[in-house]
Amino acid sequence: MQKNLxxxxxxxxxxxxxxxxxKDYHVMSSYGHIRxxxxxxxxxxxxxxxxxxxxxxxxxxxxxxxxxxxxxxSENVLLASDEDREGEAIAWHLSEVLGLNxxxxxxxxxxxxTKNAILHALENPRHINIDLVNAQQxxxxxxxxxxxxxxxxxxxxxxxxxxxxxxxxxxxxxxVDREREVNAFISEPSFRVTATFLLSDGTTLLKAExxxxxxxxxxxxxxxxxxxxAEFVIDDISTxxxxxxxxxxxTTSTMQQEAARKLGFSVTQTMVIAQRLYExxxxxxxxxxxxxxxxxxxxxxHNAILNAYGEKYYQFRKFHTKSKGAQExxxxxxxxxxxxxxxxxxxxxxxxxxxIYKRTIACQMADAELERTTISIGIGKRKEKFVAxxxxxxxxxxxxxxxxTPDEDNEKEQTNGILPPVKQNEALKLKEMxxxxxxxxxxxRYTEASLVRRLEELGIGRPSTYAxxxxxxxxxxxxxxxxxxGEERKxxxxxxxxxxxTTSEKKETIGLDRGKLLPTDTGIIVNDFLMEYFPDILDxxxxxxxxxxxxxxxxxxxxxTSALDKFYKFFHPIVEATSAVKTxxxxxxxxxxxxxxxxxxxxxxxxxxxxxxxxGNPSLDDKKDxxxxxxxxxxxxxxxxxxxxxxxxxxxxxxxxxxFEGNEMIxxxxxxxPYIRHxxxxxxxPKSLNPLTITEEEAIQLxxxxxxxxxxRFIKKFDEEPELEVLNGLYGAxxxxxxxxxxxxxxxxxxxxxxxxxxxxxxxxxxxxxKKRPPMGRKKA
DNA sequence: CAGTGAGCGAGCTTCCGCTTGACTT
Numbered sequence: 001m002q003k004n005l006x007x008x009x010x011x012x013x014x015x016x017x018x019x020x021x022x023k024d025y026h027v028m029s030s031y032g033h034i035r036x037x038x039x040x041x042x043x044x045x046x047x048x049x050x051x052x053x054x055x056x057x058x059x060x061x062x063x064x065x066x067x068x069x070x071x072x073x074s075e076n077v078l079l080a081s082d083e084d085r086e087g088e089a090i091a092w093h094l095s096e097v098l099g100l101n102x103x104x105x106x107x108x109x110x111x112x113x114t115k116n117a118i119l120h121a122l123e124n125p126r127h128i129n130i131d132l133v134n135a136q137q138x139x140x141x142x143x144x145x146x147x148x149x150x151x152x153x154x155x156x157x158x159x160x161x162x163x164x165x166x167x168x169x170x171x172x173x174x175x176v177d178r179e180r181e182v183n184a185f186i187s188e189p190s191f192r193v194t195a196t197f198l199l200s201d202g203t204t205l206l207k208a209e210x211x212x213x214x215x216x217x218x219x220x221x222x223x224x225x226x227x228x229x230a231e232f233v234i235d236d237i238s239t240x241x242x243x244x245x246x247x248x249x250x251t252t253s254t255m256q257q258e259a260a261r262k263l264g265f266s267v268t269q270t271m272v273i274a275q276r277l278y279e280x281x282x283x284x285x286x287x288x289x290x291x292x293x294x295x296x297x298x299x300x301x302h303n304a305i306l307n308a309y310g311e312k313y314y315q316f317r318k319f320h321t322k323s324k325g326a327q328e329x330x331x332x333x334x335x336x337x338x339x340x341x342x343x344x345x346x347x348x349x350x351x352x353x354x355x356i357y358k359r360t361i362a363c364q365m366a367d368a369e370l371e372r373t374t375i376s377i378g379i380g381k382r383k384e385k386f387v388a389x390x391x392x393x394x395x396x397x398x399x400x401x402x403x404x405t406p407d408e409d410n411e412k413e414q415t416n417g418i419l420p421p422v423k424q425n426e427a428l429k430l431k432e433m434x435x436x437x438x439x440x441x442x443x444x445r446y447t448e449a450s451l452v453r454r455l456e457e458l459g460i461g462r463p464s465t466y467a468x469x470x471x472x473x474x475x476x477x478x479x480x481x482x483x484x485x486g487e488e489r490k491x492x493x494x495x496x497x498x499x500x501x502t503t504s505e506k507k508e509t510i511g512l513d514r515g516k517l518l519p520t521d522t523g524i525i526v527n528d529f530l531m532e533y534f535p536d537i538l539d540x541x542x543x544x545x546x547x548x549x550x551x552x553x554x555x556x557x558x559x560x561t562s563a564l565d566k567f568y569k570f571f572h573p574i575v576e577a578t579s580a581v582k583t584x585x586x587x588x589x590x591x592x593x594x595x596x597x598x599x600x601x602x603x604x605x606x607x608x609x610x611x612x613x614x615x616g617n618p619s620l621d622d623k624k625d626x627x628x629x630x631x632x633x634x635x636x637x638x639x640x641x642x643x644x645x646x647x648x649x650x651x652x653x654x655x656x657x658x659x660f661e662g663n664e665m666i667x668x669x670x671x672x673x674p675y676i677r678h679x680x681x682x683x684x685x686p687k688s689l690n691p692l693t694i695t696e697e698e699a700i701q702l703x704x705x706x707x708x709x710x711x712x713r714f715i716k717k718f719d720e721e722p723e724l725e726v727l728n729g730l731y732g733a734x735x736x737x738x739x740x741x742x743x744x745x746x747x748x749x750x751x752x753x754x755x756x757x758x759x760x761x762x763x764x765x766x767x768x769x770x771k772k773r774p775p776m777g778r779k780k781a
Numbered sequence: 782c783a784g785t786g787a788g789c790g791a792g793c794t795t796c797c798g799c800t801t802g803a804c805t806t
Contacts, residue, residue, distance in 0.1 A: 147796020
């Protein structure tokens with residue numbers, strides 16, 4: 001009989017811990033939760049005090065029976081899942097499912113994976129905290145109630161397979177709200193005035209900016225005019241020290257933000273790489289909201305700083321987590337060994353590791369010290385001043401290893417480096433003065449990383465869910481990654497030089513966006529619907545408010561089922577009422593006007609397959625074959641903004657382009673874009689041509705080009721093996737065999753291949769299993 | 782990755798949070 005069984009959540013953690021513990025301990029992993037509500041059923045017995053029906057998912061059964069056996073064969077079982085709500089629930093489910101004897105079961109927790117922390121944990125066992133477990137059950141059941149009661153309303157009223165939830169619906173709302181702010185934004189112009197002066201030595205230049213913005217061109221002219229004869233004198237010089245402190249070490253969300261800013265990684269990409277680093281033992285756990293560093297890590301950082309940069313660069317710091325709803329079950333994300341500043345491996349792994357290393361070490365380094373000099377320049381009798389600000393780095397401190405990357409959206413204020421030496425009351429000569437029209441900036445659209453930051457601020461979602469949330473709202477078609485073209489804007493420049501004022505105009509492109517999160521029509525309509533009927537769930541503070549209840553449950557001050565009952569009695573009637581609402585027309589539908597030709601009404605709305613325009617109403621008297629016509633909206637068109645004229649054009653398709661070989665050629669738009677149908681075959685229309693305007697000749701050319709390509713597709717066939725073909729594909733030659741495709745090894749000549757060689761390629765490719773993995777996330781059923 | 786191409790009346794869909802695994806569709 002084995003002595004002690006320790007169960008943790010992650011297998012990588014199990015491996016590490018087993019090394020610290022002696023032979024008397026066997027460490028296994030639960031791989032997260034082992035039990036949950038059924039996936040396809042409501043699974044909550046509302047009638048009987050919200051009793052959840054838990055099941056062990058099929059892919060966990062084998063694991064659970066192994067755990068059961070190991071527990072049975074051990075003298076003691078130590079449940080060592082994380083010390084937060086979810087971790088406590090995992091321990092409780094384990095205890096229930098494995099049928100553990102309470103006398104031999106202990107609950108232990110540690111916040112960091114160090115030998116001391118683990119030994120300390122072993123000496124301080126406790127029992128499962130059922131209040132904390134109940135807080136988790138309340139969270140789980142509430143999320144199920146919201147998700148499974150609201151989603152079906154969306155299926156009926158808007159579109160099948162949509163979804164709503166406490167987290168995802170608010171994420172979508174953030175993006176919809178922001179897009180509306182962007183569209184409603186009116187930028188306010190003002191003029192920024194900069195001047196270049198000549199010092200009294202006659203050669204040195206000094207640049208300075210006026211301490212206020214001027215409101216319009218009249219004011220600019222008036223101001224510049226008054227400067228022509230003005231005397232410019234240095235009336236104040238001040239110098240003061242400025243300090244910059246390092247950021248705290250990484251949490252999941254700050255790591256995702258910095259990896260996006262500095263390395264251009266997507267949120268999912270960052271997590272996949274971090275997972276790999278974690279599994280190789282290079283970094284601590286990557287899903288955390290804590291900025292805490294273990295004593296061991298602090299000590300190791302101190303040593304690393306001493307060795308590399310000297311005592312001067314060291315500064316002990318302790319950081320405290322302040323984000324809403326943080327549960328601090330882990331440490332911050334840091335290298336496990338501070339003596340390893342860089343690793344081998346692929347470029348992305350190296351880069352992310354380096355970022356984590358530098359961020360960790362920087363947070364124990366000294367402040368950067370700067371000296372900021374401000375020179376104020378008086379303008380004759382006017383009360384405005386020109387101001388020149390210069391910053392000199394006196395001591396780089398943490399900036400030695402970690403440079404700050406400003407947010408792309410913030411316009412950087414200009415500061416000079418070193419300023420030339422000047423004297424009080426020194427007279428200056430104006431060389432040039434420029435007043436440039438500037439505009440207030442619209443709020444920025446969300447990126448993946450900035451959305452994560454906002455969600456975290458609101459306490460919505462957890463480190464393990466930030467990446468999946470972004471996936472979900474895209475899978476549902478609420479949000480897309482997209483580009484928005486910039487607009488050209490003219491701006492005025494007024495220059496004063498040699499006592500002359502001249503005005504010119506320049507152009508700039510503004511508002512160009514790439515890869516930002518944009519709401520789709522479906523996203524907007526679902527959001528507006530939910531905002532109308534479920535404003536409380538969509539409230540940005542909803543999660544924060546229910547978290548307070550969960551906290552009270554965890555403290556033992558509130559019974560979890562009572563909290564749920566209070567919520568359900570408020571929520572369910574709204575669900576009932578909303579389901580009963582009969583809308584005359586479809587949710588989100590918009591009447592554009594009437595077709596000038598037929599006099600029929602034209603609508604736009606969300607259809608089964610996305611946004612569509614509809615011409616005419618279905619006939620109410622049966623058997624009359626008066627059917628409405630439908631047409632999908634084009635790319636870049638939106639239900640909110642499309643005009644009647646634009647919509648009418650959609651009904652011009654399908655369109656007969658002409659005839660070829662005695663058959664009609666019809667141009668239309670399908671699921672994969674515009675195409676031509678001819679003689680039962682399909683030919684894509686390239687972007688350079690438009691299905692509305694394509695000519696007969698162009699269409700024939702396309703069809704012939706496709707036939708030509710088709711001919712070249714077959715490179716080789718073997719009589720002995722009719723199922724094997726060598727083909728030319730989009731990406732060069734390949735072998736097709738029994739429904740699968742095989743890429744050719746580099747340098748092979750496809751036309752010369754023998755059957756044996758082909759079979760060898762297939763056999764070899766089948767030997768090594770496909771390395772490529774779908775990105776994290778659930779498979780679609 | 783290896784070529785797809787409709788139609789708005791019967792199939793089914795959905796939540797959040799914890800963790801990796803894996804052979805085909």
